[in-house]
Amino acid sequence: MPKSKRNRPVTLSKTKKKGKEHKEAIVNSIRQAIDNYNSIYVFSFENMRNLKFKEFREQLKSTSRFFLGSNKVMQISLGRSIADEVRPGIHKVSKILRGNAGLYFTNLPKEEVERLFEQYEEYDFARTGSTATEKVELKEGPLDQFTHEMEPFLRKQGMPVRLNKGVVDNFSSPFNHLLG
Structure with a gap:
């Protein structure tokens, strides 16, 4: 018996795919950042909160630029091999992009960048699966x-x-x- 045409799932969302143009725009903006900034750093994160990251990004807005997104798109913009790299030796950076990682472009000296990343620490409520930092005893x-x-x-x-x-x-x- 043929399948019923009535029993089809209908999507009610009106979202559109980002498509190739969006990815090309990211690649172009990363390549432009390579030309505009002296240094590039790969940073990794765990349980990142969007609001806290926005605050950190806002602090460094005048001297640097952050990129988060698909690792493969960022790798393509840097170049995955010697043959397609944008600048000499930059394909090595794309090899480090694994897991939850992002790119940080800046003109600041290395010591200043390390100090900023080590100094910035924000406390927030725990999420499911995080280990407890305090011991709590409940009386009978x-x-x-x-x-x-x-x-x-x-x-x-x-x-x-x-x-x-x-x-x-x-x-x-x-x-x-x-x-x-």
């Missing part, structure tokens, strides 16, 4: 800081809790030594 008894909806989550994390008249209650269990 009612835990007013948690709502009743948090009880299943706390239990899943291995905490000996129960609901007592709508209040999360931490209790001592004979099996606590097994929880670690």
